[in-house]
Amino acid sequence: MFNILPKLRIWIALGLFCLSLSWSIPAQADTSINSQLEQQVLEIIRNHPQVIIESVQKYQQSQQQKVQESRQTFLQDFKTNTQAVIGESPTTGAKQLKTVLIEFSDFECPFCAQAQKTLKDLLEKYPNQLTLVYKHFPLSQIHQQALPAAKAAWAAHQQGKFWPYHDALFTNQKQLGETLYLDIAKKLKLNLTKFNRDRSLADTAIQKDIQLAEQLGLAGTPAFLINSKTVSGPVRLSDVAGILERE
Structure with a gap:
């Protein structure tokens, strides 16, 4: 089966990057870009919450691994x-x-x-x-x-x-x-x-x-x-x- 998760991560990362760029646009510029990008990112997250869950799980696993390594060294x-x-x-x-x-x-x-x-x-x-x-x-x-x-x-x-x-x-x-x-x-x-x-x-x-x-x-x-x-x-x-x- 085609794995959409890697592409979703890229979309979310790009969306967040674009949001960060758009926030730096002067106030007088068209703020509709901000709203549009924000809505797109939120839509992706709502439609694919497993991306966030998977990221949190991987972070927890990484932290647990660090604890295990520290414990073994100690x-x-x-x-x-x-x-x-x-x-x-x-x-x-x-x-x-x-x-x-x-x-x-x-x-x-x-x-x-x-x-x-x-x-x-x-x-x-x-x-x-x-x-x-x-x-x-x-x-x-x-x-x-x-x-x-x-x-x-x-x-x-x-x-x-x-x-x-x-x-x-x-x-x-x-x-x-x-x-x-x-x-x-x-x-x-x-x-x-x-x-x-x-x-x-x-x-x-x-x-x-x-x-x-x-x-x-x-x-x-x-x-x-x-x-x-x-x-x-x-x-x-x-x-x-x-x-x-x-x-």
């Missing part, structure tokens, strides 16, 4: 150069990198708060086997305090107090705000001048984590990636204990 790096992937992110648990679990988390996410008890239990049960890495993934579009809390935690990390600060944020998740951030800093005896200065410098590191999460196609929090002797890749938290037990 997982390979995670396997072969784990320390580089960890970078300067906070870690806790085993010093030797036997089984490394990366958590992408948001301090205002209720599901992230729920996950903390399971993570603590795993770290207590496998103290010499499991290393937990924290990556910031504040969902600022839906959580107003996610980014400010991440900045405060990052600032605490600069004084070696990330994990107690992390625990305090999740414990007091319903009170997230400036008062809480300063109260926790005072209780942990942080240098407040440095703490406040570091909060203003946190954006670069946090954005780096966010960009990584987006490159991996992560859509929500908490999200987990594991690297062990037998498994490397995305994992559900409920499966981590089984992986550790087998190894």
